[in-house]
Structures are given as structure tokens and as C-alpha cells.
Amino acid sequence: MISVGIVGGTGYTGVELLRLLAVHPQVGLEVITSRSEAGRRVDDLFPGLRGHCDLAFSAPDPDRLGACDLVFFATPNGTAMTMAETLLEKGARIIDLAADFRLRDPAEWEQWYGMPHACPALLEEAVYGLPEVNREAIRQARVVANPGCYPTAVQLGLLPLLEADLVEPDGLIADCKSGVSGAGRKASIAILEAEAAENFKAYAVPGHRHLPEIRQGLEQATGRPVSLTFVPHLAPMIRGIHATLYARLRAPADAAALTARFEARYRDAPFVDVLPAESHPETRSVRGANACRLAVHVPQGRETVVVLSVIDNLVKGAAGQAVQNMNLMFGLPETTGLDLPPLVP
Amino acid sequence: MISVGIVGGTGYTGVELLRLLAVHPQVGLEVITSRSEAGRRVDDLFPGLRGHCDLAFSAPDPDRLGACDLVFFATPNGTAMTMAETLLEKGARIIDLAADFRLRDPAEWEQWYGMPHACPALLEEAVYGLPEVNREAIRQARVVANPGCYPTAVQLGLLPLLEADLVEPDGLIADCKSGVSGAGRKASIAILEAEAAENFKAYAVPGHRHLPEIRQGLEQATGRPVSLTFVPHLAPMIRGIHATLYARLRAPADAAALTARFEARYRDAPFVDVLPAESHPETRSVRGANACRLAVHVPQGRETVVVLSVIDNLVKGAAGQAVQNMNLMFGLPETTGLDLPPLVP
């Protein structure tokens, strides 16, 4: 059994971790912290967990957390980096579901996140937790930077093309649509039901924090600069990301041939599902499931390849991927506790 | 391992059965039938099941079905009754998720369902599959009539009051709200997204088929006639039933004392969760989960008790309850394969 602590369990990634860990056969949840809810039972805040979680929230205690085999941070950006070194010294390993360890360059991190990085030395050690790219490094990692939701959907959709040098590395376009749970569980007028339902809009077009993360991943794959236009949109639904990805082909190719390339690239990836060429994956086909489904199109036999990539932002885009990383770090089969079908309808 | 067949797997109760059986450790799914989709892979129709179901739909074959230990009927009303005797003769047991075996009186069945009953003799043998009432009988049953969604929510909310003779048996009111999946997966203008979203309405107020089923269950509990006004509403969501139940107390009582009664009544019911007095259960707290959550109110210290009862219509109101019944019929722990937390948010 892996003894586990969660720092910051009151947000959506936190409660989703609780849902997944509740059915994981190899995890013992020891402690879950929240300053604001300290003393309150978890299942009082989230009645859906009645019968599945007997803990109460507690204030963060480095000794209790450090005694765990693994600590998940489901906190706002800037929290994990202040506690990481202490917990590592005490022998715990760390998976940060926020952004603290995602960018390798501390200067770029500061630019996008608006604060100095508290432990830049760890940035070099931290492993970017996209198992489909870094599976072996994750197994050994002390610190895993769990990827962002958009970066997961976009990278899984573009990597097979860029790694094989099939498309131009400039002029890439990622038109992404996310459900509102991606904005977190926080009091904000913009994501009220009365504001966000029956409505659709783009946001952060001039610049979104996931852009440098995506770019870093794609450039690592190609070994050279890429140019990407990333436009996120808010869709009137709770869960799900749909990334529609556009790239110019270096040479003519049809959807079937490209699909075969994708299948080969993800042959050993249990959570990436390549659909038949010219399919239209739906976000609900991964709702609650740790899966990314991909489909490839080359419309009208033209020069542009279109990749459709769907994930559940809270699962493969957050808590599910974190559990997948945990499984790798502790030598379990990658799919342990994660083999649940989506909720449809 | 229990060998299982499903007749009619293309509707919402059918696909929900598939989702639950996919993670059930003691079930081998042998055959799933659909005349209209015969030959098509199940996971082609429902891509969310890719990796979880390797079967293709086939035309119903009494021999193949009869060779199963158990056959679920996830069919329209009027189908199971035409095949039940044949399958029983071949040795299979049956759980019908439709209404064919729910009413004990064939005349009343004909009146509400508009066709003669094909095997009235079996009505007497069939057991009404509400485990919280008929647990022992279900264990031995050859034919289980899985309850309707509304009847499950209403009966679980009213039984503790009626069995203990705490409320008047007339003037009962069940104001029920259901998500649209309760209307089934069928081409119908009234349940289009553009018709049903951002809209709320009552329907079938003059008479709904679940009324006699509820009445039968309540009268059996009290041993005398009850009078019930049942008003179903269509709520703009996919899953969930919220029953708001009103009854006149025979003698003054407060919510706390009544709540204690409910807790006692359901002490041994693993899927009925009595919340603290004056709670407000949410439908999402049971989304995807085989649970009924109940809360009791006596507003303004008056003569009227209000019970709030929530279920997922496709789980405790259909497929989950069917699996619960299967577990009982085959001597498994009642919760086998059903201990999943709800999907929140």
C-alpha cells in the first residue's frame, strides 16, 4: 500500500483525486489538508463521498505529509514550490497538479506566473509527467510536474506529427474548448451558471499560461522552435476538453496513413485511443475516464491536417494523469485503479 | 462467474448496464442483442466502451440467451413477457428493467400499458426488485421486476413513514423531477436539446404509468388504500431524479426524530443514505452511483413532513438496482461491483 497525502483538497482536482483514490486498491489515504476547511469532514463538504472517505481536512503539517510515501498538491500555483524541498528531505515524493514545476526555465515561469520561483533548483530535477513522453523518467522521479489540461490534449494530438517531421513546425493552430470546471471551484461571476450556460466565448487570446508549456513540449519533440497560435474557449459544460489542431503537411498524406502513424506511436499507451480515420470523438466519450481519444482528418485532400483530441480535463487532464504517474512511480501496472469506463450519457 | 445476456442493449439502461458490468468482478457478458444493430460492434455505437466490451450486437437467439445464468431485459415494455417462459424453461433467470412484471394485477397492467399481458401466470411468481423491501425473496427469484425510476425514489422516501403509521395514507403528494435520460434514447422532438434545455415543465399530470406501481408498493407497506397525487416534471439535465414528498403527520414530530426513524429503517441497506435532518440532497451527489440519499424536514414546525429523495434514474433507478438484484440472486455481497463514488462535479 502506498501511503498518500493530499495538500489542498477542496478544489475540483482535489475532489476528483479523492474519487479516483477511493477505488484504487493500493492506496491508503492518510491526510488531506485545507486551511479554510480544517476540522470539517471531507464528506460534509462533498456528500457524494459519504461512505468513501472518513477523513477530515486538517491544516498542513510538514511532518505528517513528509511521512507519506507520496504527496499530491492540488493547490493553486505557487504553493507546492514552497513546501517541496521540506517534504523531499523527509522522504516523500511529490506530484504537483498545479504549474510550479512545469516550465524548465525559471525566468519564463516568472514571466507567466507573476512571481519569483521559490525553488528553481528543483525545476531541473522535476520530470514533466506526460507518461506518453516520459514514462521511464517518471518511474524514478522524486518530483513530477503533472501537465496542464490543455497541454495534455494538444501535445498528444500533435506529437506524432512533429516527432515524425510530417508537418511544418510553424503556423500550428490549437483551437481548444474547455468545460467550466477547468476554471476551478472559486467564487467568480464569470463562471456562474447564469453567465456561462447557453454561452460560448474565447478568452485569453492574447496569451494564456498553457502556451509556453505546450511550446516547450513540442519543441522538445522536434528539437527546434515551433510557432503556435493557441486560442482557448469556454464551453457551456462542466467537464471536457476538445482540441481541434491544424498543421500544414510537408508532403501530401491521407487520413488513413496518418492514422496508422498515430496508432503506431501510441501502441504502448493504454490511455491514448486512436479512432478510425475521419472519426469525430466526443468529449463525453471520456467523461470521468482517464483517456485521450484522437482522430485524424485531411479535409478535401488538402494540405492541412486536422487532429481532433478529447480528454476529461479533470481526469487525463489532471487527477487521472496524476494517478497514472503515481502508478509508474511506485512500480504498479500503469492502469491500476484507472480502468473505469466513462459516464455516458 | 455469472454468465450474462442482455436483450436490447442500445438504450440508456442497456448502455448503463454495460458500464457497470464492465467493472463487475464476477460477471462474464456472453451476448447482447439488438435487432436493429445486429452485427455492429457495441463500441462502435458507444465509443466510450472501447477497450471495455469486445462484443457485437446479435439478433436475439433463445438458445444462446437461455444458456446464460441470467438475462437482463433492457427493452421496451412488452418484450420480456414474450420471451420469459422460454428462457426460464431453458434454465436462465431473468431481470426485467422494463415494466412487464411490476404490477401484480394483469387487468391493471393492461389498462396502463395498453396491451394484454402475454404471461399473466408469471406475474404472481415475479418478485418486485426493490431490495430494501424484498431482499430475501429476491435471492430466490427466477423473475425479478426491476422497479421504475420514480417508484424507487418515491417508495424509499415514503416507506418509513407509512410502515410506522406516522402519516395519513391519503393526501400524499409526490412532486418528482427527472432528467431527460428517463425518456429513453429515442428520436423524439420533445426531448431534443433545443426543446428541453433551459426549460422546465410538468407532464402526464392526468396519469403516469408509474402511479399504479407506486400505489401498489405503498399499499403493500401499509396494508390499506393510499391516495397519492403524483406529478412528474422534466428537468433540463441528463441524469437524476429529485422526489419532493409531502405527507400529513398523524401526530406532531420533529425532523430529528423522524430522521432517526429513517436511519433505523435503512440500517442494513447499503445503498440508502439518510442525511442529517434538514439537509438538502443534490441529484449530482448520486450521479453514476447506486445510491438513494434522503433527508427529512418538518418546515415551520407544522403538520406536514417533507422528504427529499434523490437517485440517479439510470443507476439506483434502473441498471444499478438491476445489478444489486443480480448480486442477491447469485449469492454475492450486495455491493459487489457497485461501490463507485458519484461523478462530482
Place this chain on the structure above:
Amino acid sequence: MISVGIVGGTGYTGVELLRLLAVHPQVGLEVITSRSEAGRRVDDLFPGLRGHCDLAFSAPDPDRLGACDLVFFATPNGTAMTMAETLLEKGARIIDLAADFRLRDPAEWEQWYGMPHACPALLEEAVYGLPEVNREAIRQARVVANPGCYPTAVQLGLLPLLEADLVEPDGLIADCKSGVSGAGRKASIAILEAEAAENFKAYAVPGHRHLPEIRQGLEQATGRPVSLTFVPHLAPMIRGIHATLYARLRAPADAAALTARFEARYRDAPFVDVLPAESHPETRSVRGANACRLAVHVPQGRETVVVLSVIDNLVKGAAGQAVQNMNLMFGLPETTGLDLPPLVP
């Protein structure tokens, strides 16, 4: 032209007033106040009003407001009562869309709203602005208390029964469902899209502020005490209230005869639409429209009458009714500027 001011224009009732006044042929909007948004253009906050409103928000100024013919208060409870006397002295008339003048008894007001009333003397003068009850008094009023959303739907549905002494005045039940805009435009986790969508729940069952308002109206109609159980629910949609009302008939009656009574009662009410007996009105049939649609049922020929009543909480339940009251106060035809069909789908 009526010169109009609006105090507090940043909430949903405020912006709905702006939408309606933008097409009213006899209104000149002079000033709209907001402390938090002072200086900002209205159409910058609400881009949908670009081209329809040239004003900027300003801090409240009693002189500018007092110079208007009419001031609408679209403010939180407790604001209008602090400014009313000053504005009346300056010659303005007032319509308060909040609750400050709805209850005639200052002690009851304090009990439910948790603060002392700032001008109890005006409570006696103020007219409760339900035109279908107080049309003549509204014409002369200096202060109109615009009714709450639930009280509008419930009273219009029950008054014809109570006024004609057709039902028992005790044991009344109002099971009401509201869209989330009724909770206002404020940063609150409970009404986030990710919390409220795909979810249904009751709230405030032990006691809701609209209960004494409804009771006051019903008791005035009958001239004696009534007993009412009022259960509000939050439905996953933006606009709309559906009230399902239950009462015990004093003598047997059928739906058709009762419907004729309703039609007679509302013959002169241009915004109350009595549907044929046993209809099922939908909330979307009044979306954006100043209308209440009603239908009467007596299910299974029993002793209980069921009335279905739908309104748009922001229109007939707030801003539209306020404009209707304004029309009456200033001698315009009651329907001026309000004769718009609903938005369907």
C-alpha cells in the same frame, strides 16, 4: 416621456430593466447608479446593450435621482428604504424591485430580513405591486413594492381558488422550481456552472423569505389564516419559475370548470394567460416575456387540485412587472413596451 432613474444597475434585474426600457416608447433613462462601477459605461459591462444605452454608471446622487419622475431600485434588500423618503420629498415616485416594502408588518420584516426597517411609516403607504390584485391602487401609488418572483407565480396560481373559497386554506403546498438567475449576479460557489448545471436540489426548506410574502397575499385574498408549505428548488437553467401548486378541493370539481373560473378571474389581465384544462405550460413559453401562464388539473378525479404556473423570474417576476407597474402609475396602457413574444427555442 417619463424620466427614469435606476439605482443599482449591475445585477440581473437591473440589466433586464435596461433591456425592457430600451424598447419602451415613453421612457427617457436619465441616470443609472452603481458605486462599484461608477464611471464605467453600461455597455462596457453588458456588451449586449451596445447601441441601446449610452449612459455610464454614476455614484448615487439624491438630487439627480429626485429630479426623475420615477426611480427603480434594483438593489439588494435594505437599500431602497434608506433613500425612499428623500426621493419622495423631491417629488420622485419609487418602484422597489427588492423586498423593502413588501411586508406590511415591520416586525415580521425585521424577523425575516435580519435588520430593523429604516422607514416603517412608508410600509403602510406602499402598494404591493401585483397589478392583478391592486391595479387601481398602483395607479395612485408613490411607492410600489414590486413582488418577489416566487410570490408572483404562487399567488397568481392560487388566488382564483382562494378568493372563490373553492379550496381548504390549510395544507396548501407550493413546490417551486427556479432558474439560477433568481440567485442574482454575485460571486458564489453554489451557483457556479460547475456546481449548478446537471444538478437539482431543494434549498431553504426550513424557511425562505418569500414565505411570509406569499402568506400575506393569500390571507388578504381569503380574509383568514392560510397554512402553506413552500419548498423552493434550484433548477439547472438560467431563467424561469415553475410553481406546482396543490390544494384540497372543498367540493368535487373538474379541471374544465375550474379553468373557466380562472379565465373569468383573469379576463382583464393582459399578462395572465389561462391555458386549456390539463395543459402543461413550459417555462420557455414565457422566456423574456412579461407573462404568467397557468393550467389547472384535477388528477384522477380526486380531491386535490393541481395548478401549474410559469413565469420568467426576471420579467413577470421582476423587471417586466416593474415596467407594468410604471405604465399604470403614469397612465399609460398597461402593455406599453411589454408586448414582446418569448424567445423560443
Place this chain on the structure above:
Amino acid sequence: MISVGIVGGTGYTGVELLRLLAVHPQVGLEVITSRSEAGRRVDDLFPGLRGHCDLAFSAPDPDRLGACDLVFFATPNGTAMTMAETLLEKGARIIDLAADFRLRDPAEWEQWYGMPHACPALLEEAVYGLPEVNREAIRQARVVANPGCYPTAVQLGLLPLLEADLVEPDGLIADCKSGVSGAGRKASIAILEAEAAENFKAYAVPGHRHLPEIRQGLEQATGRPVSLTFVPHLAPMIRGIHATLYARLRAPADAAALTARFEARYRDAPFVDVLPAESHPETRSVRGANACRLAVHVPQGRETVVVLSVIDNLVKGAAGQAVQNMNLMFGLPETTGLDLPPLVP
């Protein structure tokens, strides 16, 4: 007064026409046809129109229709072309809200719509009813082809760039998201609430009928071939189109300068609203309103311009644009009857 007939009034564009014409001061609606609903009152099918429409549906009668000044076709594709010549001979003018007259090349029409064109001679005479391009020609037209919803949003967003030769005419991308009302009011499983809510997907990526229509409009604007990738998506909402448009700039330009170009281009277009540079228009800001709102971005100072374009698919994308065309055809101010603010929230 313009005497008007509507052929096919039971779909969403038909009922939206009825909503708009109900408040149009210069229209007398004479006849509305539906074979399937002949004899039924319009406000029985659409209770929201009670009090706004006294007509009943009738079977199509060329004499009655031909006696109107104007006949709107709100029919499936392939209907208007079979009646157009007869009605023109009788003196009526025609606006077809379907696709029969949108493509100038009958061969291309046959290829995309799968049937021979019934009156190819009229294709040459018909005027494409995008007032922002063809205002003068529409005034004189006997037959107006009302544009499709996607083509309206896409063309209005790209025309200022292409007409001024600011972007490359190849590699254009239109990533479009539509509410489900765009799929029409027809019994279809794919657009059920239980299928389409809480879900997001692309569709028809290999080829959509609006592609040749968009291409024709863009090529006419530039005078040379354009290459466009068009990906439509189904968003879980009723109304609204959000087009996210990508083009490569011929020369560096910033968003402010490009925005000024857009403002100049649409200076005389009352229904096109250019927002400040780097805005994020929301679909709800045009819900129910005959408006297109546009915003221009050049993210990260790169080579790609991003235009965001929102319309209500049923208004500026269908019925509202049809009324705008009618106003032009009959010499009325372009905005007559169309100056309604959107419904927000």
C-alpha cells in the same frame, strides 16, 4: 403594409420569423403553410405565440401565396426551387431561408445537395442576401437567397481582410461552433438533450455544405481562388455561433490597426458591431438579436490574425437577416422591427 406568406412554419427558422414579424410594424402576415400541421393553430404548436398570432397552418396554395407581396421559404432544401417560378409569375417576391439559391453554379449545387436543381435559370437572377455585401442588389431582387448561418459569421469576419488583400488567400481556417438549434427541429437521436448536453464534438470535418457557399463568397470578394479549412462543431447550447477565424498576414499588423480597418468596412452596417481590439465577444451578447459582433487579435505579435465572430444562428444567421433583406426589398429602413437588444442573461 407588406403582405407576407411563410411556407413551412414549423421549424426553428419559421417560428423565429413569426417572433420577429409579430413586432414588425409594417408587416401583415397572411398565410403560413405546413402540410403536416394543416388546420392546427400556430399558437397551439408554439404556445409562446399565444396572443401574437391568430393564424392556423394551411396546406400550401400557390394562389394565396402568389397574392402576397413577399413569400418566405422556411423549408428544407429543395422546396423553394419547385415553387419559385410559379410565385414569381403571380407577382410575389421570394426570400428563401434554405439553400436552394445560394450557389451560383448548378453543378456544384447538385454535387453538395444530392439532387438536380429544379430551376437553374433562377440561380443567375437570385441575389445572395448578405446585405453587408449586396445591399443595393437586394433592394431590386425578386429572389433573395438568405445566407447560411456559418457562412454569415465566417464571411463577415474574413471579408475586411480579404477585400483589402491583408492576408494570404490560402491556408484560411474557420473553426466554428454552433448551438443545436442549427440542426433544426427534427426527431434525431444525435441532438437529444441526453446526447448533446454536456458534450462537445466536431462533425462533418470531411465536408460540410456550407463550405462551397463560404468559398464562393470569399472568392467573389478577392477575385481569385481561396483555400479554406472549415471545421464545424456542435456546442451544448441552443442558440449561437462562434466562429474563430485564422489567416496569415501578408505584412505585420497589429490588432488596433486591423480593428480600425474593420470599423471602416462596417461603418454603414447597422448590424455589424466591431468591438475594441482584443475583445472576446460572447454568443449570448447577440442572443435573439440581429447582430454580428467581431473582434480582432494578433496574438503574440505573430504572423497570424485571429478574428472572433459571433451571431445568433436563428437571427442574423437566418430569420433576422431575412427580415433585414425584406426591409431592403421594400424600401423600409434596414433596422425596422429589428432593433431589439439581446436576452442576457
